[in-house]
Amino acid sequence: MTAAQGVLLRPITMGLLLQSLFLLLLLLGSCLHPAAAFPKGCYPSEEEGLKTFRCSNAQLTEVPRDIPNDTNKLYLDFNQIPFLPRDAFRDLPLLLELDLSHNAIARIETGAFQGLAEHLHSLDLSSNRLVSVSKDAFSNLKAKVNLSNNPWLCDCRLQELIRAVELVAESSGGIVCDSSTQEEHVGKAFLQVIADTDLCNVYKKTTDIAMLVTMFGWFAMVISYLVYYVRQNQEDARRHLEYLKSLPSKQRRSEESSTISTVV
Secondary structure, three states: OOHHHHHHHHHHHHHHHHHHHHHHHHHHHHHHHHHHHOOOOOEEEEEOOEEEEEOOOOOOOOOOOOOOOOOOEEEOOOOOOOEEOOOOOOOOOOOOEEEOOOOOOOEEOOOOOOOOOOOOOEEEOOOOOOOOOOHHHHOOOOOEEEOOOOOEEEOHHHHHHHHHOEEOHHHHHHOEEEEEOOHHHOOOEHHHHHHHOOHHHHHHHHHHHHHHHHHHHHHHHHHHHHHHHHHHHHHHHHHHHHHHHOOOHHHHHHHHHHHHHHHO
16 A cells, blocks of 8 residues: 555545444443433442332432333332322333332322332332321222331321231231320320221211300300390390389370380
8 A cells, every 4th residue: 555545545444433432422422321311329220120210319300200111010219208299100011119208208198109010119208207198099099018117196087098008917016106196006006996986986976065065155156145145135125114103194104005005
């Protein structure tokens, strides 16, 4: 090869090298992009043939939005998530297991688990800050639920919730009354409480008694007003008759006739 040919080939070679490098960078960028979208401390993996997404102890304060929608097992345990909004897991139709234990969850909006009813079989909400949750938040959910180690208020609402979900068997003893509508239940296992007492029936009786007391109060007020009204009229009539007696006889008879006709 002559020197002239070498000079001509050099720019072409450099161009090909630069083009190849550019394509390689594009390929690497497309491969790395999904991982870069994950929150810090979160990563995908595969466990026993199931696609898993782990965000354990990742200092999260909300449910991540960029979770792969083919995830089968999701771990969000040991974070600081305070509540679960509606449709929090809507884009995860293949989710089988969901671990939300050891967070700061104090509120669950109705519809938070919407879209998970068909496949989800395990839901862990243990060791959070749940005090009271509507049964509607778990509507149509068939998963086994762990609700242990939360500061529950033991009342009719919790009773309805417990009867609406399927509890993980070994977790039932961990649902303890941190507070209660009846003081003697505090510190007791909730399943033990509702085995002896129907809290919803107690609540209904209390409500009925309150309504009866209110109705009796209104009835007593009406009777008192009627008695006062009758007595006041009687007093006015007596005073008027005494006044008539003090008048001359002719004027008195005229006034009495007028009074009688008015009364009639």
